[in-house]
Structure formats: C-alpha cells, structure tokens
Amino acid sequence: MRAMVMERQGGALELRELPIPQPSAGELLLKVAACGICRTDLHVVDGELTEPKLPLIPGHQIVGVVEALGEGVAGFRPGDRVGVPWLGGTCGECDYCTSGRENLCDRALFTGYQKNGGFADYCTADSRFCFPLPAGYPDTQAAPLLCAGLIGYRSLRIAGPGKRLGIYGFGAAAHIVTQVATWQGREVYGFTRPGDTAGQAFAREMGACWAGGSFDAPPLPLDAAIIFAPAGELVPAALRAVGKGGIVVCGGIHMSDIPSFPYDILWGERSIVSVANLTRRDGEEFLKLAPQVPVRTEVHLFPLEQANEALAALREGRIRGAGVLVP
Ligand SMILES: [Zn+2]
Numbered sequence: 001m002r003a004m005v006m007e008r009q010g011g012a013l014e015l016r017e018l019p020i021p022q023p024s025a026g027e028l029l030l031k032v033a034a035c036g037i038c039r040t041d042l043h044v045v046d047g048e049l050t051e052p053k054l055p056l057i058p059g060h061q062i063v064g065v066v067e068a069l070g071e072g073v074a075g076f077r078p079g080d081r082v083g084v085p086w087l088g089g090t091c092g093e094c095d096y097c098t099s100g101r102e103n104l105c106d107r108a109l110f111t112g113y114q115k116n117g118g119f120a121d122y123c124t125a126d127s128r129f130c131f132p133l134p135a136g137y138p139d140t141q142a143a144p145l146l147c148a149g150l151i152g153y154r155s156l157r158i159a160g161p162g163k164r165l166g167i168y169g170f171g172a173a174a175h176i177v178t179q180v181a182t183w184q185g186r187e188v189y190g191f192t193r194p195g196d197t198a199g200q201a202f203a204r205e206m207g208a209c210w211a212g213g214s215f216d217a218p219p220l221p222l223d224a225a226i227i228f229a230p231a232g233e234l235v236p237a238a239l240r241a242v243g244k245g246g247i248v249v250c251g252g253i254h255m256s257d258i259p260s261f262p263y264d265i266l267w268g269e270r271s272i273v274s275v276a277n278l279t280r281r282d283g284e285e286f287l288k289l290a291p292q293v294p295v296r297t298e299v300h301l302f303p304l305e306q307a308n309e310a311l312a313a314l315r316e317g318r319i320r321g322a323g324v325l326v327p
C-alpha cells in the first residue's frame with residue numbers, strides 16, 4: 001500500500017510503499033476512502049506535540065470500509081463503512097475512564113500520533129473506538145465530522161447554553177459549529193485574522209450574524225467564546241468580548257503562550273477552560289445530530305500523495321472549510 005510517512009518531526013512526509021497491516025485481536029482492517037487533515041496533524045508534523053510514535057503515518061479523521069476483522073471483533077462486517085477518530089484507545093480502568101471522562105485517560109492512544117493513522121491506502125483501528133457513519137454523507141464530506149465536528153461539538157457543549165457565541169479562527173471546526181449553533185437558535189459572531197475579509201464572508205455564509213477581526217469588539221457582549229486558532233493572544237481578546245459570567249473555551253490541543261492580562265477582564269465570574277480530545281459518547285451524540293441539522297461540510301480535496309501540499313495550505317490558511325486527502 002501507499003502511505004505518507006513521518007520519519008522525524010520537522011520534516012516533510014515521505015511517500016512509501018509498505019505492506020498492508022494485519023488486524024490484531026479486536027481490530028478492523030480498513031480500506032481508507034478519505035482522511036481529513038486537521039491542525040493537530042500540523043502540530044504533530046511540526047513537533048509541537050512531542051510524543052509521536054516514529055515512524056508514523058498521521059491522520060485521524062478516517063472514513064474507511066471494513067476489509068477484514070481481527071479475532072474477537074463483534075458488531076462489524078466486511079463492507080461496513082466506519083469512521084475512526086483521534087481517540088484510538090484507552091485503558092478502560094482508570095478513574096477518568098470509569099467516570100465518563102475517557103478523553104482524559106493518561107494511557108490513551110491517539111490515532112495518527114501514537115498509532116498509525118489514515119494518510120495511507122489501508123489502516124487498522126480498535127473496533128471499540130470506531131463509529132458507524134450516518135448515511136447521506138459522501139466519504140469525503142463525512143471525514144471532517146470526525147475531528148472538526150466532534151471536537152467542535154464538545155467545545156460547543158462546554159461553552160454552555162448562552163445565546164451569543166463568539167468563534168475565533170474560522171476553519172474546519174468553526175464552519176461546522178456555526179451550523180449547529182445557529183440551528184440551536186443561537187447567534188454566532190465570527191472572528192478571523194484582522195483583514196481576512198474572505199474568512200469573514202465565509203463565516204457569514206455559514207450563518208454568522210456578525211464577522212470581524214480577532215481584536216474587534218462585537219456589537220454586544222458575548223455569553224461564550226470558543227477559540228479554535230492556536231494563538232494565545234486570543235484568550236485575553238475573547239475575555240474582553242464576553243460579558244459577566246461568560247466562558248472562554250480553548251478548543252485546540254496546542255496554543256502559543258497566553259500573554260499576561262489584567263484581572264479586570266477575568267473578574268465578574270468569567271472563566272477559561274480547555275477542551276481535551278473526545279469521548280465515544282461525544283461521537284455518538286454528534287454523529288446522530290449532524291444529519292438532523294443537517295451539517296454540510298465544505299471540503300477541499302487533495303490526492304494522498306499531496307499530503308505535504310495539503311498541510312502547507314492548511315498552515316497558510318488557504319483552505320476554505322476542511323481539507324481532505326483521498327487515496
Ligand atoms: Zn484510562
């Protein structure tokens with residue numbers, strides 16, 4: 001099979017011919033139909049996340065078709081279409097795992113980071129962490145639901161029920177969350193890099209009632225804000241944009257340092273919280289909700305062997321919506 005392989009962090013992925021992996025007990029062998037690219041892949045490739053397995057096949061928004069079953073797999077058959085998310089395995093027995101917070105498990109394994117992912121023709125995955133996918137989504141449009149959608153949904157839930165929601169960084173997750181939030185009857189305020197008029201127009205197209213630059217004040221104080229861009233200076237900006245009792249949710253896995261800020265902008269019971277990974281329950285809930293909205297994903301397709309070009313386009317903010325690799 002072909003695979004895009006990371007030998008070391010900080011370099012380009014290399015196209016390799018590798019043997020098709022064999023599924024171990026409990027695993028599925030999947031023929032990859034599409035794999036979304038995510039900012040987390042950039043953090044892995046660029047070295048901001050420091051514990052990858054090496055060599056590594058990245059990619060954690062995998063839509064695949066079951067080719068073969070490892071020993072003891074129940075509930076799947078060859079030919080089934082499944083989704084593989086970032087959470088690739090947990091210990092199942094720690095305090096986090098047994099209290100509905102498996103996203104925080106210290107022994108969790110992440111797809112395309114500690115396990116090979118979907119930048120390849122085939123991959124294996126622990127069947128207990130794979131999701132059936134809703135019908136009605138072509139493979140390429142289903143792929144971004146698996147991280148942009150899932151982490152976006154978890155961020156939205158943690159942002160609480162407030163009506164006026166700000167979203168900082170208008171990429172793949174934001175374009176999905178905006179559709180869900182407006183369907184729930186909320187107002188979405190989209191914040192992009194200052195001067196990014198194309199990004200602001202995209203936010204309005206997705207349903208935002210207002211769009212502006214990251215450091216602009218919204219017309220009214222917000223109830224909550226979600227930050228998807230990995231820029232620490234957005235935290236004080238978002239604190240200034242939310243009203244008393246407002247919550248600022250950091251939805252990314254990595255962020256540059258947060259500059260110091262006056263206590264004034266946190267005072268009034270404002271809070272800051274991060275969102276880490278996902279639970280399988282998030283996946284089940286969101287994949288049921290997405291077709292009801294219905295969430296439509298805007299995708300930009302790249303052939304598998306152009307993974308480096310796709311990651312560069314994401315890094316430079318040139319992808320409208322979500323980027324997806326197709327074998
Ligand atoms: Zn655990």
Ligand SMILES: [Zn+2]
Nearest residue numbers: 038040147148
């Ligand atoms: Zn991701």
